Amino acid sequence: MSEIRYENFFPIEGGTFVNAGDVSSRIKSILKNLGIGSEVVRRAAIIAYESEINIVSYALRGNIRLSVTPDAVCIEAKDEGPGIPDIELAMQEGFSTATPMVREMGFGAGMGLSNIKKFSDSLEITSEVGQGTHVKTRINMAEAG
Amino acid sequence: MKLEEIAGKLNLRVLCCDEGLSREVRGGFVGDLLSDVMANSREGDLWITRQVHPNIVAVAVMKEHSAILLVQGGIPMEDTLSRARKEGVPILGTEINGFEAAGKIYGLMNP
Ligand SMILES: Nc1ncnc2c1ncn2[C@@H]1O[C@H](COP(=O)(O)OP(=O)(O)OP(=O)(O)O)[C@@H](O)[C@H]1O
Ligand SMILES: [Mg+2]
Numbered sequence: 001m002s003e004i005r006y007e008n009f010f011p012i013e014g015g016t017f018v019n020a021g022d023v024s025s026r027i028k029s030i031l032k033n034l035g036i037g038s039e040v041v042r043r044a045a046i047i048a049y050e051s052e053i054n055i056v057s058y059a060l061r062g063n064i065r066l067s068v069t070p071d072a073v074c075i076e077a078k079d080e081g082p083g084i085p086d087i088e089l090a091m092q093e094g095f096s097t098a099t100p101m102v103r104e105m106g107f108g109a110g111m112g113l114s115n116i117k118k119f120s121d122s123l124e125i126t127s128e129v130g131q132g133t134h135v136k137t138r139i140n141m142a143e144a145g
Numbered sequence: 146m147k148l149e150e151i152a153g154k155l156n157l158r159v160l161c162c163d164e165g166l167s168r169e170v171r172g173g174f175v176g177d178l179l180s181d182v183m184a185n186s187r188e189g190d191l192w193i194t195r196q197v198h199p200n201i202v203a204v205a206v207m208k209e210h211s212a213i214l215l216v217q218g219g220i221p222m223e224d225t226l227s228r229a230r231k232e233g234v235p236i237l238g239t240e241i242n243g244f245e246a247a248g249k250i251y252g253l254m255n256p
Contacts, residue, residue: 017199017200020200021200021203021204021207022203024203024207025203025206025207042188045207045208046184049183049204050180050183053179105179105196105198106177106178106194106198106200106201107179107180109178109179109181111180111181111184112180115180115183115184119184
């Protein structure tokens with residue numbers, strides 16, 4: 001385990017889109033200020049945004065933990081909410097249970113989790129129905145350049 | 146190419162943030178699905194969309210787009226405009242549709 005350069009938790013409220021994107025915006029500027037390479041920042045921003053929007057869209061509340069070590073940027077989203085009954089199905093591009101209200105805003109393409117997978121070097125999702133969901137990602141500094 | 150030049154040649158309405166007209170447009174992206182735009186658009190893009198709600202500003206800020214172009218006469222919600230003003234994201238508008246707008250802008254940028 002390498003030493004932690006930065007760590008913070010950002011709370012996110014479920015069900016309201018008023019401030020949606022603020023946490024990921026903050027995460028992006030923190031990473032930039034830490035001098036992280038632009039490609040890693042770009043990937044982290046996408047992961048943070050999709051994680052944030054999923055908490056807003058589906059959960060009651062949650063938080064994102066950002067941690068930075070010399071080797072990696074880790075983004076972990078944890079929420080209290082309905083959970084995901086079939087993670088494999090949820091991972092499929094195009095699968096979505098988004099409400100019509102959420103879809104009207106251009107969310108609900110069923111692309112968020114696949115994007116998180118695509119832009120991370122490792123992804124671990126655990127979820128308990130009726131309890132919540134935990135999405136853990138890591139971006140390696142070196143591989144992303 | 147400068148946003149100002151594109152706005153002038155296509156007669157785009159500036160709905161917000163004139164001060165951003167000097168921005169450089171590096172490319173463009175057409176999309177209404179926010180996850181698609183998040184994943185596939187690039188910094189400096191002029192984002193062409195039909196979406197008008199405030200979340201488009203958050204996406205444009207995250208992706209560092211040069212501006213948002215609302216096509217087919219799309220009118221931004223009041224909250225969209227106030228968020229855009231706060232963030233300094235230019236929002237432009239036009240009556241033409243996404244196909245025409247993209248084609249014309251592509252032509253200007255790739256003569
Ligand atoms: N935190 C979560 N809690 C409960 N269910 C979730 C959560 N995250 C995702 N899901 C479920 O997984 C599905 C797929 O999620 P994904 O982010 O890939 O797409 P989406 O949110 O439906 O659309 P998009 O992200 O493209 O706007 C969701 O529709 C939802 O059913
Ligand atoms: Mg999603």
